[in-house]
Amino acid sequence: MQGSSRAAVAAGQQALDALVSGAAGASGSAALAEDLFGIGAALDSNASLRRALTDPTRDAGAKGELVRRLLTGKAGEQAIGLVAGLVSHRWSSERDLTDTVENFAVQALVSGAEAGHRADQIEDELFRFERIVAGNHALRDSVGDRRADPAARAAMVDALLSGKAQPETVRLARQAVLAPRGRRFDGVIGDYLDIIATRRSQLSATVTTAVDLDATQRERLVSALTRIYDKQVHLNVIVDPTVVGGIRVEIGDEVLDGTIARKLEGARRHFGS
Numbered sequence: 001m002q003g004s005s006r007a008a009v010a011a012g013q014q015a016l017d018a019l020v021s022g023a024a025g026a027s028g029s030a031a032l033a034e035d036l037f038g039i040g041a042a043l044d045s046n047a048s049l050r051r052a053l054t055d056p057t058r059d060a061g062a063k064g065e066l067v068r069r070l071l072t073g074k075a076g077e078q079a080i081g082l083v084a085g086l087v088s089h090r091w092s093s094e095r096d097l098t099d100t101v102e103n104f105a106v107q108a109l110v111s112g113a114e115a116g117h118r119a120d121q122i123e124d125e126l127f128r129f130e131r132i133v134a135g136n137h138a139l140r141d142s143v144g145d146r147r148a149d150p151a152a153r154a155a156m157v158d159a160l161l162s163g164k165a166q167p168e169t170v171r172l173a174r175q176a177v178l179a180p181r182g183r184r185f186d187g188v189i190g191d192y193l194d195i196i197a198t199r200r201s202q203l204s205a206t207v208t209t210a211v212d213l214d215a216t217q218r219e220r221l222v223s224a225l226t227r228i229y230d231k232q233v234h235l236n237v238i239v240d241p242t243v244v245g246g247i248r249v250e251i252g253d254e255v256l257d258g259t260i261a262r263k264l265e266g267a268r269r270h271f272g273s
Contacts, residue, residue, distance in 0.1 A: 005096035008089030015085050016104050019078050020111035029112030030171075035079030036105035039071065041179055043098045050094040053087040060088040102181070106172065106195045113168050114200070120234065123196055123204070125169040127236040129161065130189040143177055143185050153177040193236075202232040208248040208259070212239050225249070 001009070020029055043050050049070075053063050064084035071080045083101065091097050113119045133140050143153060154174045161170045176188040183191070197204045205225055207213070213221065218235055225233040229251065246259040 001096055002092035004090040005092040005100075008086060008091055008096075009100050011089060012082065012086045012100060012104065015082055016107060019082065020108055027112070029108050030168075031076060032078055033105045033109035033171075035075040036082070036101055036108060037175060037179070039075060039079060039083055040098055040101040040105060042070075043101060044179065044181060047094075050098065054091040054094045054097050056090050063087040098181075102179075103195050105175075106192050107199050109168050109171060110196050110199060113166065118166055118168075119196065119200060122166050122169050122172075123193060123234055123236070125161075125165040126172060126189055126193060126196075129165070129169070129173055130186055131238065134186055140185070146180075150178050197234065200232075200234075202234055203229055203251055204236060205233050206236045206238065206250040208238045208240050208243055208250075210239070210241050210243050210245055210259075213237055221247075221249075225251070 019032060043053070052058065052066060055063075064087060067084040067087055068080055071083070082104065086097065086100065110119055110122060113122050133143050142148070142156060145153070154177055157173045157177055158170065161173055165173075172192050173189075176185055176192070180188050193204055203225075207221065213235075218237075222233050222235060233251070243259040248259050249256040
């Protein structure tokens with residue numbers, strides 16, 4: 001994202017933070033998120049509208065008025081005002097605007113859960129559901145089949161998660177199949193998890209281990225990683241018996257690999273076998 005888009009996002013972030021801090025709990029945040037998801041869908045489906053709203057030669061006030069004229073009666077005033085403010089800034093690309101609307105929708109949805117101390121649970125549930133989908137060929141094909149009716153795929157997600165996960169988790173999983181925006185399901189969920197981690201000013205660590213970690217082990221690992229990175233860390237744990245022993249930790253582009261499998265592979269390379 002280039003400079004002009006970054007400045008627009010920063011200004012929009014301040015406006016979003018003010019809105020969610022004054023929202024009436026999870027229901028108010030969820031309503032704002034729904035409006036933003038709907039506006040994002042409208043932008044994604046209308047190339048001429050995207051061009052009009054990101055045209056640097058067009059008057060900022062006129063772009064904001066266009067947003068209000070098109071969306072009044074179709075979305076809440078808070079969402080309309082937020083998007084009208086976004087389009088008043090310069091954007092480096094159309095995609096930057098639509099990405100930001102999606103980003104803000106995810107943030108709005110999760111902000112209600114933050115107040116109820118449920119954000120950790122949402123991260124865990126999203127991560128686990130993505131791993132379940134990735135590990136089941138039939139399910140992965142069904143979820144990712146672009147030829148299938150999106151509503152049918154969303155209904156399948158509902159059947160799998162409703163009553164078993166937080167409402168925000170279900171909504172985000174549904175959104176991932178309803179509006180993948182050219183991405184695979186795992187890519188969409190990964191993007192959502194990144195947005196949530198950034199929103200919460202923390203890092204996400206993917207930990208691969210031969211056996212699941214107990215509560216004490218998780219706490220010790222979180223403490224150690226927090227000291228190393230000087231930032232709160234959320235763990236997403238993958239149990240994989242093939243690692244033999246030890247753990248493998250991925251944070252962003254960094255990998256800390258202390259597994260026996262990794263050491264054996266290094267020994268094989270050393271001896272040329």
